[in-house]
Amino acid sequence: xxxxxxxxxxxxxxxxxxxxxxxxxxxxxxxxVVVFLSFTAYDGLNPPQWVGLDNWARLGADPLxxxxxxxxxxxxxxxxxxxxxxxxxxxxxxxxxxxxxxxLAAIFFVPLLMSSAAIAVLWGTLLDPNFGLAGVLGPLVxxxxxxxxxxxxxxxxxxxxxxxxQYMPFHTLLYQAAARAIPVQLYDAARVDGAGRWRTFVxxxxxxxxxxxxxxxxxxxxxxxxxxxxxxxxTEGGPGTATRILPLHMYLxxxxxxxxxxxxxxxVVLLVLGTALSLxxxxxxxxxxxxSQREGL
Amino acid sequence: MITVSTTADRERAVVGxxxxxxxxxxxxxxxxxxxxxxxxxxxxxxxxxxxVPLYFLFVTSLRAxxxxxxxxxxxxxxxxxxxxxxxxxxxxxxxxxxNNVLVAAACVAIVLVLALPAAYGIVRSRSRWVARxxxxxxxxLAVPAQAVIVxxxxxxxxxxxxxxxxxxILPTAAFALPLAVVVLTSSLRDIPNELFEAATLxxxxxxRTLVSLVLPLARPGLATIGIFTALQAWxxxxxxxxxxxxxxxxxxxxxxxxxxxxxxxxVPLITAAVVLSLLPLLVVYLLGRRYLLAGLTAGAGR
Numbered sequence: 001x002x003x004x005x006x007x008x009x010x011x012x013x014x015x016x017x018x019x020x021x022x023x024x025x026x027x028x029x030x031x032x033v034v035v036f037l038s039f040t041a042y043d044g045l046n047p048p049q050w051v052g053l054d055n056w057a058r059l060g061a062d063p064l065x066x067x068x069x070x071x072x073x074x075x076x077x078x079x080x081x082x083x084x085x086x087x088x089x090x091x092x093x094x095x096x097x098x099x100x101x102x103x104l105a106a107i108f109f110v111p112l113l114m115s116s117a118a119i120a121v122l123w124g125t126l127l128d129p130n131f132g133l134a135g136v137l138g139p140l141v142x143x144x145x146x147x148x149x150x151x152x153x154x155x156x157x158x159x160x161x162x163x164x165x166q167y168m169p170f171h172t173l174l175y176q177a178a179a180r181a182i183p184v185q186l187y188d189a190a191r192v193d194g195a196g197r198w199r200t201f202v203x204x205x206x207x208x209x210x211x212x213x214x215x216x217x218x219x220x221x222x223x224x225x226x227x228x229x230x231x232x233x234x235t236e237g238g239p240g241t242a243t244r245i246l247p248l249h250m251y252l253x254x255x256x257x258x259x260x261x262x263x264x265x266x267x268v269v270l271l272v273l274g275t276a277l278s279l280x281x282x283x284x285x286x287x288x289x290x291x292s293q294r295e296g297l
Numbered sequence: 298m299i300t301v302s303t304t305a306d307r308e309r310a311v312v313g314x315x316x317x318x319x320x321x322x323x324x325x326x327x328x329x330x331x332x333x334x335x336x337x338x339x340x341x342x343x344x345x346x347x348x349v350p351l352y353f354l355f356v357t358s359l360r361a362x363x364x365x366x367x368x369x370x371x372x373x374x375x376x377x378x379x380x381x382x383x384x385x386x387x388x389x390x391x392x393x394x395x396n397n398v399l400v401a402a403a404c405v406a407i408v409l410v411l412a413l414p415a416a417y418g419i420v421r422s423r424s425r426w427v428a429r430x431x432x433x434x435x436x437x438l439a440v441p442a443q444a445v446i447v448x449x450x451x452x453x454x455x456x457x458x459x460x461x462x463x464x465x466i467l468p469t470a471a472f473a474l475p476l477a478v479v480v481l482t483s484s485l486r487d488i489p490n491e492l493f494e495a496a497t498l499x500x501x502x503x504x505r506t507l508v509s510l511v512l513p514l515a516r517p518g519l520a521t522i523g524i525f526t527a528l529q530a531w532x533x534x535x536x537x538x539x540x541x542x543x544x545x546x547x548x549x550x551x552x553x554x555x556x557x558x559x560x561x562x563x564v565p566l567i568t569a570a571v572v573l574s575l576l577p578l579l580v581v582y583l584l585g586r587r588y589l590l591a592g593l594t595a596g597a598g599r
Contacts, residue, residue, distance in 0.1 A: 012422055012424055023471050111351075118571045
């Protein structure tokens, strides 16, 4: 360390150490501890008791675990489809200049300012069958009593929609910035070749947005696998267990049933799944080798 | 204060914009290709989905609760009132608000103080350990808070910090730190090497270089990570939920949830609380949209 500091006025490891130590204490050490805790029985009051593989054996026998896992995958897939399908074209549309677009954009991005809790509370009142909007609009879309949240068929869709409402503006913003960076010559060339609007979108815009599609996809996947505030406030995992996604199952197991050993095992699954999924996406899509994108310019 | 038009001008000058819009020398020709019906329809549809809840939020917060029930949720209100706001402000809300301000300010202070030297070290150091430290930070970007919440609870109770604001501040700052370091590092890399060499020739050590060279040049980057951290802290939910309990240390997000449970039937009161929790960010959004959006998307550039 001292050799590095003395090297002609260059900073050494000491400059990085405080940040690293602080981060390690509250994020890396707990990551190790959570693995340890997954082999213990811990109720939050008494010291953890070593129980070996008990918690891990319980995973296989817990029907709620399998269900919550599938719900999480379902939420992730649905969120990705919905959010990308809206955010990509909308971002491209908003990338062009104009007064209308600027004003619309300013409103589009307001949900970005709201916390998950604020959004969930707002939608909770909107979807309340007695006092909200759902009682008025529900019958129009085939839900006679307007009780979207209390209906196991619609509650999951409502969760996907509300989470989409929260995060779509963010992804729209990413696509808007990326679409603005597409070299304008490509569009000029396409126009010379007589390409129409749709053809230009499919052959130029979408391929050029590849990086952003991957970045946004990874963020959606990781975000959907770990989010739970909105679901906790909106449905508490209900009705029954219809929206009990994996992070919520973990939270309720750990901090409502105080079964923190088993919750730790669930947390490890969550950690591994989130990391593995984002690595998989990066690998499959070849995120690191796409230097040829600007070929021919 | 940055206005929308200067932002647009600046960006247009830099990147030109994809399909030519306002900055296009031949806007007329473009217009003849026809109005983008599909795009406008899609944007219009989504606009309704975004605007209706927001309209509901703001208008309902200004209505008497009896009028809300009588007129229905979407009707234009016959008369407006600020009673809901006064009632919310008369409850525990100011205390939650103050707690939020304290948490956000402390997190920003911790992150700025730790991230700046770290980023400087990463950009300028030749030490192998620094490179390894940076890899650890990059890895840390992927750690979800949910995965470590049980051990954090254990640690916080062991440290006797449970039910204090510090229990919220420390992990929130720690989880904002890796991204702050990464963003700041990439902005410090833009400082020309010659400036550092000149500083060294003048006999400035690392501390002197940091204060008189890096700090002034790092301001935009510091603003970005400061806003990012403040947003994280302001909207944080999981850490306060698990690591605090008492109303005296309750933050806004938990307070809102509490209002929903307490006043479930009084929709105007709840919406007023939501609007008040959002107000500081709304003000920042109106004054400096560019900085706020830069802070928000800080995470996506990695």
